[in-house]
Amino acid sequence: MEAPCVRVRPQSGEETREALADAGVLDADLDITVDDGWLYLPVADPDGVPERFDVVTHDVPVREGQTMPADILGFEPSYERLGDVVILREDDPERAREIADAIVASDVKARTVVNEASKVKGVERTRDWDVLARADDADGDEGDADRSCTETVHREYGCAFELDVAEVYFSPRLATERHRVVEQVEAGEHAFDMFAGVGPFAIPMAKRDAAVVATDINPDAVGYLKQNARRNGVADRVTALCGDVRELADDYEGWADRVVMNLPKTASDFLDVAVELAGDECVLHLYDIQHEDDPFGPGETAIRDAAEPAYGVEIETEHVVRSYAPHELNVCIDARLTRL
Numbered sequence: 001m002e003a004p005c006v007r008v009r010p011q012s013g014e015e016t017r018e019a020l021a022d023a024g025v026l027d028a029d030l031d032i033t034v035d036d037g038w039l040y041l042p043v044a045d046p047d048g049v050p051e052r053f054d055v056v057t058h059d060v061p062v063r064e065g066q067t068m069p070a071d072i073l074g075f076e077p078s079y080e081r082l083g084d085v086v087i088l089r090e091d092d093p094e095r096a097r098e099i100a101d102a103i104v105a106s107d108v109k110a111r112t113v114v115n116e117a118s119k120v121k122g123v124e125r126t127r128d129w130d131v132l133a134r135a136d137d138a139d140g141d142e143g144d145a146d147r148s149c150t151e152t153v154h155r156e157y158g159c160a161f162e163l164d165v166a167e168v169y170f171s172p173r174l175a176t177e178r179h180r181v182v183e184q185v186e187a188g189e190h191a192f193d194m195f196a197g198v199g200p201f202a203i204p205m206a207k208r209d210a211a212v213v214a215t216d217i218n219p220d221a222v223g224y225l226k227q228n229a230r231r232n233g234v235a236d237r238v239t240a241l242c243g244d245v246r247e248l249a250d251d252y253e254g255w256a257d258r259v260v261m262n263l264p265k266t267a268s269d270f271l272d273v274a275v276e277l278a279g280d281e282c283v284l285h286l287y288d289i290q291h292e293d294d295p296f297g298p299g300e301t302a303i304r305d306a307a308e309p310a311y312g313v314e315i316e317t318e319h320v321v322r323s324y325a326p327h328e329l330n331v332c333i334d335a336r337l338t339r340l
């Protein structure tokens with residue numbers, strides 16, 4: 001099952017296990033696992049993990065003796081974890097209810113179980129959820145009574161993101177893609193995240209010592225973004241602004257070495273803004289949804305139309321992030337603009 005884990009090289013395994021045991025944060029219900037040259041040590045309390053360790057979400061086996069939802073249901077249900085909120089994507093409400101009950105009755109640690117009740121919608125890209133189970137009801141924990149049952153803290157590549165799944169967009173499935181972009185960031189560069197959400201690009205970019213400006217039109221997302229910048233110790237390097245990026249960008253004309261444009265389907269409409277932000281040399285990361293027959297052509301043409309002839313355009317990478325719908329792909333184009 002997916003769980004927060006400390007990720008280290010095997011040679012530091014024993015020393016790390018002892019440090020985590022001393023801190024009282026190891027998850028005794030899950031087994032330590034090795035994958036692709038890394039050791040994953042599951043932790044029950046990610047907030048208590050000493051700062052020097054990287055906390056990531058990873059698939060780890062359950063220790064024998066634990067009851068899992070599949071043991072109760074007789075089939076393996078599909079679910080995702082966002083912090084301690086468990087997400088189902090079931091069309092059939094009865095099946096969703098059955099799975100939620102099994103999750104609550106199992107040894108999976110879940111505060112809330114929700115089922116998708118709409119597609120992402122509106123300019124803020126949020127969705128409706130049916131809340132099927134909440135631990136606060138069962139344990140009468142008054143400390144949590146004021147907190148929305150859909151609010152949680154999710155961990156990704158050593159950063160912690162507080163968010164409310166009902167108020168903001170966040171997809172844990174994009175973790176690897178975000179990490180791919182973040183790894184390109186160099187200390188001291190100026191990075192502008194146009195559609196920042198709660199900060200899953202902006203905050204790790206700031207952790208690599210970039211100066212980051214992050215904008216979002218959703219006030220709840222910007223509230224969490226500011227909080228997450230503080231939580232991850234990068235508030236001094238993240239300027240979080242709420243509003244339409246088209247109106248906020250004027251103050252940053254010619255400022256950016258890198259622009260992240262993660263608003264699939266409509267990001268291309270903002271390429272003129274990205275070019276306005278670009279300095280003499282600037283990398284754009286343009287996310288797009290296109291038909292599988294020509295996934296990159298329209299985005300590439302749109303970038304050239306917006307940037308040439310003021311800039312030379314070099315396409316550095318084009319790749320499929322994931323499939324989005326039948327015959328439709330979510331893609332990313334990385335393009336380097338050089339002022340001519």
Ligand SMILES: C[S@@+](CC[C@H](N)C(=O)[O-])C[C@H]1O[C@@H](n2cnc3c(N)ncnc32)[C@H](O)[C@@H]1O
Binds near residue numbers: 221245
């Ligand atoms: C697909 S989400 C991406 C969020 C974040 N980058 C992530 O990976 O989780 C797109 C975000 O763009 C924001 N947005 C939409 N239109 C905007 C605009 N014109 N200016 C600024 N933000 C906008 C939405 O509120 C939403 O949070």
